Amino acid sequence: GNSVTQMEGPVTLSEEAFLTINCTYTATGYPSLFWYVQYPGEGLQLLLKATKADDKGSNKGFEATYRKETTSFHLEKGSVQVSDSAVYFCALPSGGYQKVTFGTGTKLQVIP
């Protein structure tokens, strides 16, 4: 079935630093790809998504491009803020079923 692998954390950055969180996937066909974010003590919420190859998803200054050549969907932000401290999950549908497979999550800590 479909799967995702994302970089392990935690990632610690200073405010205004550049962020990259790597995500690669294995899938049949070209499924939609998602990034979800989980703030401390809360549930997950959608950060951005891309529904077909070469699409770029963006939200709140974060971006990710669906690259079929490298089977990747890396999350980037040009200048992180303390309020971006959270756990970030890469995800994709689990081929053929109404289910979603999540990566293990990458914890980001941004220090002032």
Place this chain on the structure above:
Amino acid sequence: DGGITQSPKYLFRKEGQNVTLSCEQNLNHDAMYWYRQDPGQGLRLIYYSQIVNDFQKGDIAEGYSVSREKKESFPLTVTSAQKNPTAFYLCASSTREVAGGDTQYFGPGTRLTVL
């Protein structure tokens, strides 16, 4: 406001007791899901339901049970057969087009601790 509610936020139970976690949504979604979250392991699917009166086991269903008698409700029972139930439990819902790119909406979670 539309959304998903889970109750309670914190739950304590003694070993050997069954406990039921509540999940309600007013988003008119057909599909609902239960996940378990443990540190460093991401989310693991316990059960999911695509329609009322129907549900399927996920990857770690042993020791859990669910019902789906109403579209808006999908309660999860953690039974005494679950060997390591202490975890953070998340409920989610979506339309039936997840494979096509529709979003899952999550509740705030219930943290269960077995004493």
